[in-house]
Amino acid sequence: MRRCDVVVVGGGAMGSAAAWWLARRGRDVVVLERFEQGHLRGSSHGASRIFRLAYPEPEYVRLAREALPLWRELEDDTGAELLTVTGGVDHGLPGSVGLVADALSLCGVDYRTLAPAEAAERWSGMRFAGPVLFQPDAGRVHADRTVLALQTRAEALGAEVRFEEPLESLDTLGGAVVVRTPLEELRAPVAVVTCGAWAPKVLTTHAALPKLTVTQEQVFHFAPADPEHAWPSFIHHRDPFVYGLETPGEGVKVAEHHTGPQTDPDARDFVVDPAGRDRVAAYVAEWLPGLTLPAAGETTCLYATTATQNFVIDRADPLVVGAGFSGHGFKFTPVVGRLLADLVAGEPGLPRFALDGR
Ligand SMILES: Cc1cc2nc3c(=O)[nH]c(=O)nc-3n(C[C@H](O)[C@H](O)[C@H](O)COP(=O)(O)OP(=O)(O)OC[C@H]3O[C@@H](n4cnc5c(N)ncnc54)[C@H](O)[C@@H]3O)c2cc1C
16 A cells, blocks of 8 residues: 555646646645556647647636746756647638637737738748738647656656556545555545546546537548648637648648547547548648648547537546546646646636536
8 A cells, every 4th residue: 555645546647747746736646547648538639739829718818828938948947849829820710710819809809910912921831811810929839748747847856756556446545535546545635536538437427527428539630741831839710620830840730629539538449530531632632732742640539528618627525527628728737737636635626617516
């Protein structure tokens, strides 16, 4: 039996970020990750994720703005290069892009609106529709490198990060947590549960988690016709939304948002849906003339989505829960880690991220 201050269950982006903050605060932390380091079965693998401040909801604009200096703090603390600023564009449905502009204005965040022709001149590999909103602080974060840096630094600060050791059972007894793995029983006053798509299976009745829809999403990388072309991170507001960004060494990532089939994280097939592949290729042919067909690479990944697409970052004593990142959580990783560590310390959570019934 091992006693510690905090057990973190799930060593993806959010669990690793919580461990980093907790270890920095001198807590005795044990992280349990069921798969090997760097595995490809969850939501946090791959070389790129969009970082942006451009959201239609002011609360997410503010949260992303809080995350920006924390990315730099993480880079300083780990010596890893994680966030690259490239600028970002939102274009397409005027009403939808307009909501983003309103939220940025409300929060006093800098942006410019360009005409499609002006934008196409600047980013000649792309075609644009409707108003084009350019936000200069956007860019990309390196997902794999971030998770590895968080885990390595948390370990250097004293945390125990265990791979291929799954939680098998979770009990809450007398205000404490008992976690059993195939190897050991762990006891702690609090556990942070950050199990991504597996959260409902791990939490069962221990917390009133809103319904999570788990989908297998797919992304494609295309080679740029001209390697000199500059590529912003981009979101095309249409139905369905298409997003993309440059991934050094792999090309330009292009993908649909929320079109993947529902799946069970323990029984998924990792197979790219051919119809989805064809839709994205047709999109590239029409809107991204700077890219060459067919795709140079493809992969799948899991979304765990709440009905509102709001995150769950809350406490159900003696558990702290981070779940439902709904396909848009990575950019917030360092601030989500802090919010989870604050909840461990007994600080209140943000009402928008509350568990059901709170
Ligand atoms: C295709 C795709 C594109 C995306 N693009 C963006 C983007 O551009 N910008 C952005 O901000 N976000 C993006 N996201 C979202 C972002 O990647 C996720 O929100 C984030 O990675 C979620 O992290 P997590 O730690 O909650 O989940 P995960 O990384 O899945 O971590 C959960 C961990 O829990 C472990 N686990 C599960 N059960 C157990 C158990 N019983 N015991 C121990 N461990 C267990 C799993 O093995 C896993 O490692 C994208 C996601 C996908 C899939």
